[in-house]
Amino acid sequence: GCPQPFVCYVTKRSMDGPKFEPVPGIELADAIESGTFDLRKTSELCVPADVESVEVADGEERQVSYKIKASPGQAKHRKRRVVVEDALGTHWLDTKKPAALFAAADLELGGPATPPAPGASPHYKCYTTAQSKGFPKFGSALVSAADEFEDRSYQIFAPKRLCFAADVSGEGIIEAGAVLTCYRARRGPGEPRHERIEDLVHTADQFGSLQVDTKRVSTICLPAREIP
Numbered sequence: 001g002c003p004q005p006f007v008c009y010v011t012k013r014s015m016d017g018p019k020f021e022p023v024p025g026i027e028l029a030d031a032i033e034s035g036t037f038d039l040r041k042t043s044e045l046c047v048p049a050d051v052e053s054v055e056v057a058d059g060e061e062r063q064v065s066y067k068i069k070a071s072p073g074q075a076k077h078r079k080r081r082v083v084v085e086d087a088l089g090t091h092w093l094d095t096k097k098p099a100a101l102f103a104a105a106d107l108e109l110g111g112p113a114t115p116p117a118p119g120a121s122p123h124y125k126c127y128t129t130a131q132s133k134g135f136p137k138f139g140s141a142l143v144s145a146a147d148e149f150e151d152r153s154y155q156i157f158a159p160k161r162l163c164f165a166a167d168v169s170g171e172g173i174i175e176a177g178a179v180l181t182c183y184r185a186r187r188g189p190g191e192p193r194h195e196r197i198e199d200l201v202h203t204a205d206q207f208g209s210l211q212v213d214t215k216r217v218s219t220i221c222l223p224a225r226e227i228p
Contacts, residue, residue: 003122003165003178004057006046007147007185008065008219013042014199017211025071030125030164031177031226032080032095036071039101042210043067044218045203046102049147054087054222059148061121063102064205068125070098081132082162086181086224088143092135093162093181095127102126102163105205113204122174125166126182131158142188145220149197153188156220160184163221168206182221 013019023039044065048056070077080095104121106113131137137158144153161182167173187193198213 002057003175003180003223004061005049005051005054005223006063006180006221007049007145007217008044008046008182008221009149009214010216010218011042011045011212011214014211014213016199018209020208020210023207026101027169028101028125028166030166032127032164033077035074037068037098037101038071039066039207040069041067042212043100045201045212045214046221047107047147047149049145049220051145051220051222052087052143062105062107062203063124064105064203064210066101066103066207068098068101083227084162084179084181084224085227086222088141088222089138090227091138091159091181092132093129093159094132095129095162097128098125099128099161100126101166101168103168103205103207105203108202109200111202113202113209115204115206118171118206119174122178123166123168124163124178124180126161126163129159129162143220149214150194152191154185154217154220155188156183156185158184160219177226179224179226180221181224182219185217185220187217
C-alpha cells in the first residue's frame with residue numbers, strides 16, 4: 001500500500017451541526033488484530049498535505065477520526081513492537097491500545113457532503129504508541145506542510161499513533177500493508193495561530209454527516225512501511 005501524508009485538525013461540532021450518535025459493534029481488522037469496537041465520538045479531521053518531499057497523491061481523500069473503544073467482552077490488546085520507516089527515519093514503537101478509526105470521508109465547504117462509495121478510499125485503525133526502550137529515539141523536527149486550509153511550518157515530536165489500513169465491517173482492506181506514522185505537532189517558531197474555520201466544514205462518511213469547526217493542528221501523519 002502507498003498512503004499519503006495528512007495534517008490532522010482537532011475539531012468540535014459546529015453550533016448548527018448534527019450531533020454524532022455513537023455507533024456500537026463495528027468489526028475492525030488490520031495487520032495487528034481484529035475485533036469489535038464502539039465508535040464513541042469524533043475528534044479530528046485529517047486532510048491531505050504536502051509534507052516536505054512527500055506529496056499528496058489524492059487531494060479528495062480526507063479522513064474523519066473517531067475515538068474507539070473495544071466492545072464489551074473483547075480481548076485486551078496485546079502490546080506489539082513494530083519497526084517502521086518513513087521519510088524521517090526508522091522508528092521502534094510499541095503499540096499500547098487501539099485509539100481511533102480514520103474513516104474515509106468527503107468534505108465540502110458551505111454545503112452538504114456525500115459519503116465516498118464503499119471501497120473507494122482506505123480506512124485506518126490507529127494505536128497509541130510509545131518509543132521502544134533500548135532503541136534509537138526520535139526527538140523532534142521542523143517540517144513544512146501545505147494543505148487545503150493552511151501552509152506553514154510545524155515542530156513535530158515522537159510518533160503518538162501508528163495507523164494500519166483496516167477492514168471495516170467486511171468491506172475489505174484498501175491499500176493492504178499501508179501504514180501511517182502520526183507525529184504530535186505544534187506550529188513552528190514564528191508561525192501564526194491557526195485561524196479557526198467555523199460553520200463551513202461539512203463532512204460525510206459511512207457513519208453519518210457532520211458539520212465541524214477546526215480548532216488547531218494536532219498531528220501530522222506520514223506514509224510509512226513496516227520493516228519485518
